[in-house]
Amino acid sequence: MSKRRPPSQEAFEKLLAWLDPDCDKAAAKYERIHTRIVNILSARGCWMAEDLADETFNVVASQIDRLVETYDGDPALYFYGVSRRIHQEWLKTLRPPPPSPSPPDSLDKERLALCLDKCLKRLATPEEAQMVVRYHEGEGQERIDNRRKMADELGITLNALRIRICHLQARIRPCIEQCVDEGDR
Amino acid sequence: MALNNHQARLREYLLGKLGEAEQEKIEERLMVEDGLFDEFEASKDDLVEEYCADELDTTERQFFEEHFLRSVEGQQRYKFVQAMSCLQQLQPAPIGAAPPAPGLPVKNPGPSLFQGLKDLFANQRWAVATATSLVLLVVVAIIYKQISPRPAGQTFAFANILKSYSQNRGTEDAGPTRIKLPPNIAFLKLRLQLPKSATSGARYTALLDDQVNTKPVKVVETDSQSATVIIPADLVPNHLYAVKLAIVNPDGSEQEPSYRFMVE
Numbered sequence: 001m002s003k004r005r006p007p008s009q010e011a012f013e014k015l016l017a018w019l020d021p022d023c024d025k026a027a028a029k030y031e032r033i034h035t036r037i038v039n040i041l042s043a044r045g046c047w048m049a050e051d052l053a054d055e056t057f058n059v060v061a062s063q064i065d066r067l068v069e070t071y072d073g074d075p076a077l078y079f080y081g082v083s084r085r086i087h088q089e090w091l092k093t094l095r096p097p098p099p100s101p102s103p104p105d106s107l108d109k110e111r112l113a114l115c116l117d118k119c120l121k122r123l124a125t126p127e128e129a130q131m132v133v134r135y136h137e138g139e140g141q142e143r144i145d146n147r148r149k150m151a152d153e154l155g156i157t158l159n160a161l162r163i164r165i166c167h168l169q170a171r172i173r174p175c176i177e178q179c180v181d182e183g184d185r
Numbered sequence: 186m187a188l189n190n191h192q193a194r195l196r197e198y199l200l201g202k203l204g205e206a207e208q209e210k211i212e213e214r215l216m217v218e219d220g221l222f223d224e225f226e227a228s229k230d231d232l233v234e235e236y237c238a239d240e241l242d243t244t245e246r247q248f249f250e251e252h253f254l255r256s257v258e259g260q261q262r263y264k265f266v267q268a269m270s271c272l273q274q275l276q277p278a279p280i281g282a283a284p285p286a287p288g289l290p291v292k293n294p295g296p297s298l299f300q301g302l303k304d305l306f307a308n309q310r311w312a313v314a315t316a317t318s319l320v321l322l323v324v325v326a327i328i329y330k331q332i333s334p335r336p337a338g339q340t341f342a343f344a345n346i347l348k349s350y351s352q353n354r355g356t357e358d359a360g361p362t363r364i365k366l367p368p369n370i371a372f373l374k375l376r377l378q379l380p381k382s383a384t385s386g387a388r389y390t391a392l393l394d395d396q397v398n399t400k401p402v403k404v405v406e407t408d409s410q411s412a413t414v415i416i417p418a419d420l421v422p423n424h425l426y427a428v429k430l431a432i433v434n435p436d437g438s439e440q441e442p443s444y445r446f447m448v449e
Binding site for chain 1: 209
């Protein structure tokens with residue numbers, strides 16, 4: 001994969017303005033597009049998704065003058081198109097992938113559980129933490145029934161509960177990663 | 186849960202069951218549709234959970250391992266489910282298999298750390314409000330046991346969270362915390378609520394006192410409210426014990442709260 005130079009400050013500002021004339025909205029759109037590219041590339045098995053998303057933004061920034069003049073449509077789709085090409089480039093220069101995750105041993109599991117506990121306390125309200133823990137209670141049908149009961153109690157659909165839990169977990173995951181890494185040092 | 190069309194499609198996408206053109210179509214929509222993107226994220230959580238529970242078939246499992254789980258994001262989600270399943274798996278499966286210790290605030294027979302965590306979060310506000318006069322001792326007992334091998338590596342079992350009160354600081358002593366240990370326990374983990382006067386940056390050491398001898402035990406974690414120690418189970422046959430915590434504050438002042446517990 002060829003490395004492009006990061007955009008100049010001027011190009012970067014033009015790119016933000018292209019996303020939205022309002023600075024705050026532009027920053028939010030930038031973040032949203034970046035996250036989506038990372039998550040799509042991750043789903044495709046790319047273990048350098050963050051790097052490739054950064055690369056995508058560099059490429060788009062390098063074309064910004066032309067895009068402002070000629071591109072018609074949602075910028076997110078243009079970013080996506082560029083990210084696809086960059087991903088294809090990356091696939092051609094592929095190095096051996098990292099190993100698939102192996103089941104953690106006893107100490108890893110203990111550390112993970114401690115980190116989860118710590119991060120729930122740090123990042124979630126007691127009610128949210130209780131909700132996440134309860135959501136994972138039980139196995140098989142018992143778990144499904146448990147989730148249905150939770151949704152009923154909250155007065156929301158099962159799918160709304162699922163999405164709510166997904167957002168909560170997304171907040172907590174990076175903290176667990178950091179906590180485990182700190183334990184490794 | 187029955188899957189709606191979106192969910193089913195996203196699931197196929199994540200498991201590599203769609204052609205390139207269909208994948209591209211979904212990805213374009215993911216870039217611009219917030220609702221679909223939320224579904225996408227939740228579907229990943231579902232699949233990681235199913236992967237860890239060995240509920241995917243061989244082909245799905247292999248594809249998921251070789252794609253999403255190799256990404257940084259996939260590994261983070263995998264770790265999260267492992268951490269959560271670690272707590273969840275360690276709930277005693279058969280109801281009534283392990284009776285609760287008498288007088289303990291547990292909801293189910295054979296309470297677990299999982300249950301205890303729930304209780305802790307539920308009672309956190311109360312605990313903060315009443316901590317001014319009584320020091321709360323939260324005891325987390327973790328039981329490790331080997332269970333039949335599964336891909337997710339289920340090697341733990343958990344006991345429960347217990348509450349008691351410490352002695353030795355002029356506060357009322359409510360007696361030792363009673364802990365009932367199942368026979369296959371490997372370690373006991375105790376989370377000791379720190380006195381209010383403990384300050385951040387303090388150093389901690391701990392001794393297990395069996396009323397005859399004292400042995401050092403490992404302080405594995407501390408935060409602003411508690412210190413956690415791990416004690417090998419073979420050091421605590423049924424008997425009365427105390428963990429003596431030595432706290433050296435950054436200003437050089439020292440405290441030595443003691444936490445009594447009875448193993449039954």
